[in-house]
Amino acid sequence: xxxxxxxxxxxxxxxxxxxxxxxxxxxxxxxxxxxxxxxxxxxxxxxxxxxxxxxxxxxxxxxxxxxxxxxxxxxxxxxxxxxxxxxxxxxxxxxxxxxxxxxxxxxxxxxxxxxxxxxxxxxxxxxxxxxxxxxxxxxxxxxxxxxxxxxxxxxxxxxxxxxxxxxxxxxxxxxxxxxxxxxxxxxxxxxxxxxxxxxxxxxxxxxxxxxxxxxxxxxxxxxxxxxxxxxxxxxxxxxxxxxxxxxxxxxxxxxxxxxxxxxxxxxxxxxxxxxxxxxxxxxxxxxxxxxxxxxxxxxxxxxxxxxxxxxxxxxxxxxxxxxxxxxxxxxxxxxxxxxxxxxxxxxxxxxxxxxxxxxxxxxx
Amino acid sequence: xxxxxxxxxxxxxxxxxxxxxxxxxxxxxxxxxxxxxxxxxxxxxxxxxxxxxxxxxxxxxxxxxxxxxxxxxxxxxxxxxxxxxxxxxxxxxxxxxxxxxxxxxxxxxxxxxxxxxxxxxxxxxxxxxxxxxxxxxxxxxxxxxxxxxxxxxxxxxxx
Numbered sequence: 001x002x003x004x005x006x007x008x009x010x011x012x013x014x015x016x017x018x019x020x021x022x023x024x025x026x027x028x029x030x031x032x033x034x035x036x037x038x039x040x041x042x043x044x045x046x047x048x049x050x051x052x053x054x055x056x057x058x059x060x061x062x063x064x065x066x067x068x069x070x071x072x073x074x075x076x077x078x079x080x081x082x083x084x085x086x087x088x089x090x091x092x093x094x095x096x097x098x099x100x101x102x103x104x105x106x107x108x109x110x111x112x113x114x115x116x117x118x119x120x121x122x123x124x125x126x127x128x129x130x131x132x133x134x135x136x137x138x139x140x141x142x143x144x145x146x147x148x149x150x151x152x153x154x155x156x157x158x159x160x161x162x163x164x165x166x167x168x169x170x171x172x173x174x175x176x177x178x179x180x181x182x183x184x185x186x187x188x189x190x191x192x193x194x195x196x197x198x199x200x201x202x203x204x205x206x207x208x209x210x211x212x213x214x215x216x217x218x219x220x221x222x223x224x225x226x227x228x229x230x231x232x233x234x235x236x237x238x239x240x241x242x243x244x245x246x247x248x249x250x251x252x253x254x255x256x257x258x259x260x261x262x263x264x265x266x267x268x269x270x271x272x273x274x275x276x277x278x279x280x281x282x283x284x285x286x287x288x289x290x291x292x293x294x295x296x297x298x299x300x301x302x303x304x305x306x307x308x309x310x311x312x313x314x315x316x317x318x319x320x321x322x323x324x325x326x327x328x329x330x331x332x333x334x335x336x337x338x339x340x341x342x343x344x345x346x347x348x349x350x351x352x353x354x355x356x357x358x359x360x361x362x363x364x
Numbered sequence: 365x366x367x368x369x370x371x372x373x374x375x376x377x378x379x380x381x382x383x384x385x386x387x388x389x390x391x392x393x394x395x396x397x398x399x400x401x402x403x404x405x406x407x408x409x410x411x412x413x414x415x416x417x418x419x420x421x422x423x424x425x426x427x428x429x430x431x432x433x434x435x436x437x438x439x440x441x442x443x444x445x446x447x448x449x450x451x452x453x454x455x456x457x458x459x460x461x462x463x464x465x466x467x468x469x470x471x472x473x474x475x476x477x478x479x480x481x482x483x484x485x486x487x488x489x490x491x492x493x494x495x496x497x498x499x500x501x502x503x504x505x506x507x508x509x510x511x512x513x514x515x516x517x518x519x520x521x522x523x
Binding site for chain 1: 402419440
């Protein structure tokens, strides 16, 4: 059994930021990352980020990943990193079991930050398992990390920011994006992203959904249909589009399975993306010394995940007796940054969801 | 309609343009029509000409008296929603962000495209800035016929 003060599960924006603030406070940590390298989903985000300077706005995601990784590598004595390592078990006494190079490792930790992020939702329609039908995030990984084109002719399902951004990056990679379809009557993501696509000649069809996919060995075409106000197909509006790839971008859900494993109290909150843990204002779950940060406690932009990571790292270090010399100032700053990021119309769902969680938490 | 197809209305576009008299000098046109948490245009402007303020969800407002049309905001905007417009010798001159490859070459004639993605005119490539500072978002200066000053938005390579 290996003993640690703090284990951070997930080396994406939230986990890395948490490790940085913990180290700054004097608390050492172990970051466990199942991928071969740190950075989480930032490693494929070739676009410039929104937000403010404090969250590295206008810097490309791939470069933010480098900044956050370099920040923790500045503390080689404080931050230990295990990549290509999967957490296979998490227990209430804060024993964590890891799988690395076919080796099974047990770690006992005083505190744990779960920063596992989120995964892509799927969409049910006939033949949705044909080769050529991808999650939009998977396509982004293929293109921007591995340099592999997903196909030649693509339709994107979903006009949230991921759908719009990946469509743009597909065009940058030379792929023909035939259209973006969106079930809702209005575009989901930032209109600046939508306008960017439209001026490149890509139509965004609102009130449309994919009805079925066709193909024998692989995807050959899809049938789309107009939807009425109740999101039911309108008869006679079907249209067949020949494509070799279809990208599904219909939202993310928190990767909370490890939280279930240790019996953290959770609730399904649709505005936060799915099953999320009850947390207090310190990001602590119902299991003492088990904390969460980033998309696992509510799906948002990476900028929020970064700040949540900083905040949680700061708090956990303090609770284990390593109080940062500028604790009060930093605490106020991180809270204010989060409030600012969430205060506009696009933060409404997050605000509602977090209020729901806080209200129920108080009742209990 | 912007919410349904991504195309800003004529009124929205005109609300961001100063008068043609002001445009004898280059000015930033910020086509950011909704409140999103973002402020690099304001913080990158060396002349404090773009105002957003404490709440980063506030839409940017350009002070055309202070704006010099330098173009720093054009490649700093993560939404690629800013162009610089100017009227020079009865032509509309733009500096626009461009992130596709190949990049245009000075002297080439490319298609001029409107906000719906339709080709509306020809565009002469006058200058292409691609330095470390623009961070992979090329700053492309083009001129198009003046009548398209409120319709033109980007260039497309002629295949």
